[in-house]
Amino acid sequence: MRRTIVAACIVLACVGLSFSPVASAPTALQVMDTGVVAQYPGSLQFTVSAESPHAVTDVRLLYQIDKMNYARVTSESWASFEPATSVSTSWTWDMRQSSLPPGASITYWWKVRDASGDVVETNPETVTFNDDRYRWQSVESDHVTLYWYYGSDAFARELLDVCNQAIDMLAEDVGARVDRRIIVYIYQSAADLRGAMVYPQEWTGGVAFTDYGIVAIGMGPGDMEWGARALRHELSHLVVHTLTFSPYGGLPTWLDEGLSMNSEGEPADTFVSVLRHAVADDMLISLRTLNGPFSSETQKAYLSYAQSHSVVRYLLDTYGPESMYELLMLLTSGETVDSALRQSYGSGLEDIDAAWRIAVKGQMANA
Numbered sequence: 105m106r107r108t109i110v111a112a113c114i115v116l117a118c119v120g121l122s123f124s125p126v127a128s129a130p131t132a133l134q135v136m137d138t139g140v141v142a143q144y145p146g147s148l149q150f151t152v153s154a155e156s157p158h159a160v161t162d163v164r165l166l167y168q169i170d171k172m173n174y175a176r177v178t179s180e181s182w183a184s185f186e187p188a189t190s191v192s193t194s195w196t197w198d199m200r201q202s203s204l205p206p207g208a209s210i211t212y213w214w215k216v217r218d219a220s221g222d223v224v225e226t227n228p229e230t231v232t233f234n235d236d237r238y239r240w241q242s243v244e245s246d247h248v249t250l251y252w253y254y255g256s257d258a259f260a261r262e263l264l265d266v267c268n269q270a271i272d273m274l275a276e277d278v279g280a281r282v283d284r285r286i287i288v289y290i291y292q293s294a295a296d297l298r299g300a301m302v303y304p305q306e307w308t309g310g311v312a313f314t315d316y317g318i319v320a321i322g323m324g325p326g327d328m329e330w331g332a333r334a335l336r337h338e339l340s341h342l343v344v345h346t347l348t349f350s351p352y353g354g355l356p357t358w359l360d361e362g363l364s365m366n367s368e369g370e371p372a373d374t375f376v377s378v379l380r381h382a383v384a385d386d387m388l389i390s391l392r393t394l395n396g397p398f399s400s401e402t403q404k405a406y407l408s409y410a411q412s413h414s415v416v417r418y419l420l421d422t423y424g425p426e427s428m429y430e431l432l433m434l435l436t437s438g439e440t441v442d443s444a445l446r447q448s449y450g451s452g453l454e455d456i457d458a459a460w461r462i463a464v465k466g467q468m469a470n471a
């Protein structure tokens with residue numbers, strides 16, 4: 105019996121010599137392995153295993169999301185397990201609670217503690233939450249990386265040109281420069297795009313994840329006219345958001361949506377006709393109301409967009425891009441809408457609204 109144990113020990117020692125440290129007991133707390141399992145769009149599972157001569161008592165994941173923020177925010181999540189000298193556990197990010205867009209990057213590391221008080225932290229690693237249900241290809245320009253999986257190279261290049269032109273136009277109209285790489289995902293259809301989101305809204309054909317510098321559009325090669333508009337619209341939200349990012353809250357809705365509509369190009373017929381009817385029937389919405397969220401009623405929503413576009417176009421045509429840039433900077437520095445308008449245009453919200461109404465009635469009469 106004793107001889108058998110000795111023999112076994114010799115065999116183990118040999119194995120230990122050739123394949124250390126697999127067979128040896130840990131002499132200190134150490135993290136053996138870490139990993140990430142992504143299941144787009146639902147979850148991101150972080151795994152870890154650790155060993156120690158003492159029971160491992162505390163395992164937590166620390167992580168930072170790569171997005172616009174006033175300070176680098178580190179979050180902490182605890183993995184649950186029974187304390188033991190060898191532990192394999194995980195923590196799962198359930199996207200139904202707080203979701204991440206496709207292409208979002210997370211830097212993470214583990215902090216492990218054992219019963220003796222020893223603590224080990226792993227080196228930070230970065231994982232990108234890619235929508236790997238599709239085989240993405242990519243094209244790049246100075247400011248944009250565009251990913252697509254359906255359609256020709258020419259289709260992707262055409263869309264990349266649309267992005268570049270929209271960025272140039274924003275620089276001209278509002279002085280917005282792009283200072284971080286913009287990521288664009290072209291899904292083949294609105295249905296595919298909705299499938300990429302945890303809580304899709306029924307109408308979603310395009311979406312800007314402004315804090316992340318990411319835009320996603322659902323369009324195929326046959327949807328070029330509509331899709332290019334949607335792309336310009338969402339890119340504008342992203343670029344304007346980057347320019348005006350501040351702790352004082354967002355822009356008035358009419359200004360943000362008006363700039364995005366302006367980036368689209370000439371307004372679609374539906375918007376022109378909605379605006380024309382509202383002018384004729386004296387049914388225009390007050391500009392002050394349009395500071396807030398737009399109505400969810402379809403007709404009112406259309407009119408809100410049409411009016412916002414018309415007001416922004418009026419301000420740009422009448423006063424030029426410098427005043428628009430000044431307005432955006434004043435709002436970014438925490439000025440109220442009235443005060444910012446007065447400083448950049450010499451009139452408050454009601455006066456701007458009144459002047460625009462006269463101008464738009466004149467345009468409609470002449471058209």
Ligand SMILES: [Zn+2]
Nearest residue numbers: 337341361364
């Ligand atoms: Zn919009």
